[in-house]
Amino acid sequence: MTVETDESFGGVTPDAARRLLLGAVQAFAERGFHATTTRDIAGRAGMSPAALYIHYKTKEELLFHISRVGHERSVAVLEEAVEGAGDSAGRLAAAVRAFVRWHAEHHTTARVVQYELAALGEEHYARIVVLRRRSEEILREVLQEGVATGQFAVEDIRGTTLAVVSLCIDVARWFSPEGRRTPDEIGELYAGLALRMAGYRDGGR
Amino acid sequence: MTVETDESFGGVTPDAARRLLLGAVQAFAERGFHATTTRDIAGRAGMSPAALYIHYKTKEELLFHISRVGHERSVAVLEEAVEGAGDSAGRLAAAVRAFVRWHAEHHTTARVVQYELAALGEEHYARIVVLRRRSEEILREVLQEGVATGQFAVEDIRGTTLAVVSLCIDVARWFSPEGRRTPDEIGELYAGLALRMAGYRDGGR
DNA sequence: GTCTATATCGCGATAGAC
DNA sequence: GTCTATCGCGATATAGAC
Numbered sequence: 179m180t181v182e183t184d185e186s187f188g189g190v191t192p193d194a195a196r197r198l199l200l201g202a203v204q205a206f207a208e209r210g211f212h213a214t215t216t217r218d219i220a221g222r223a224g225m226s227p228a229a230l231y232i233h234y235k236t237k238e239e240l241l242f243h244i245s246r247v248g249h250e251r252s253v254a255v256l257e258e259a260v261e262g263a264g265d266s267a268g269r270l271a272a273a274v275r276a277f278v279r280w281h282a283e284h285h286t287t288a289r290v291v292q293y294e295l296a297a298l299g300e301e302h303y304a305r306i307v308v309l310r311r312r313s314e315e316i317l318r319e320v321l322q323e324g325v326a327t328g329q330f331a332v333e334d335i336r337g338t339t340l341a342v343v344s345l346c347i348d349v350a351r352w353f354s355p356e357g358r359r360t361p362d363e364i365g366e367l368y369a370g371l372a373l374r375m376a377g378y379r380d381g382g383r
Numbered sequence: 384m385t386v387e388t389d390e391s392f393g394g395v396t397p398d399a400a401r402r403l404l405l406g407a408v409q410a411f412a413e414r415g416f417h418a419t420t421t422r423d424i425a426g427r428a429g430m431s432p433a434a435l436y437i438h439y440k441t442k443e444e445l446l447f448h449i450s451r452v453g454h455e456r457s458v459a460v461l462e463e464a465v466e467g468a469g470d471s472a473g474r475l476a477a478a479v480r481a482f483v484r485w486h487a488e489h490h491t492t493a494r495v496v497q498y499e500l501a502a503l504g505e506e507h508y509a510r511i512v513v514l515r516r517r518s519e520e521i522l523r524e525v526l527q528e529g530v531a532t533g534q535f536a537v538e539d540i541r542g543t544t545l546a547v548v549s550l551c552i553d554v555a556r557w558f559s560p561e562g563r564r565t566p567d568e569i570g571e572l573y574a575g576l577a578l579r580m581a582g583y584r585d586g587g588r
Numbered sequence: 589g590t591c592t593a594t595a596t597c598g599c600g601a602t603a604g605a606c
Numbered sequence: 607g608t609c610t611a612t613c614g615c616g617a618t619a620t621a622g623a624c
Binding site: 212334337341345348358374375 | 414498502539546556569576580582
Binding site: 192194225226228229232233 | 592
């Protein structure tokens, strides 16, 4: 089994803190937050259980760090993609392609980010919710813009946005590197599906 | 707070076993399997912790029962919908409408069904996986049929099926009865989106 | 900063009276 | 079939040596 190295946490120092973060991401993704023991996390980082508490106050704080950095990364990826280029169709396709690719490539982190929210403490949760709103907002604006210019045909913009975001996020649940598709292929497929959902018609396909 | 009564488990007897099942569904959906204590489940059923073990061998067996019945119900709903009626477009719309509605209306059960699979024991997990294949199969056949008759235009049938199933399932993650849409409305919206994903063109909309 | 050892707690599951 | 009481374990987190 290969250990997925995730550059999302590449900048974390000291080294021990980063190793703990990576171990925690893997463990949380495999078993879930509550089923993961601090012994397990510390073990993956090559340390004793006690060493964890030098770098993080609690297990929950470790989860919060993962969740925060993960959300920031995925939103950043989305923002870069839409800024990139072109008309609404190009922007929507780029956004979905990038967002899906992130959820597939970083499915370990993404799983924690998307499915362990309930394990966060109250104030930590509140801070994460703020970040989450952005991704939906970005995609909604692209759809709105496309409808305004007549490139898209969408009756329920809010609902369709929700569906597109939902489609992208769920990739984290089912994606496996052993599966038959690469992150790039899924991104491409989903970009096309999102355009169809938006009522976009290219050359008459 | 109102207790969601879920007819999925209406037939379970004796009464105490059903109350435990319903308590477990709620607790698992709110906190997750591992964060739920047997004391919590028993409390919701109005019993002492020990009474749980008269009706179920372990906490995991309780999860398995929920997962099995839940999967059976959702697949049954899907099967009834596609049998119903019409051409491929009608069948796809009916299937998505019904599947989405089930995940919204029974979002508590659905959340456990879709997101607590990893907590199942090995043989229990294997038995559930068999059930899960059916729902994908049903939707894939509808898409295939529609492509064969020329009503749909889909290049990657497997991938598009996966996306449609994924879209429906993710409803369980975000749906809230306090949200702005009813299960019926979401079902209707998603049925239309699925038709678009399938490349279906009605009257020139 | 990391270790070994351990305090303290609450879990899943069982025993035995009724 | 349900209760009260409890066993045995493993969890998070801390103390104190190095």
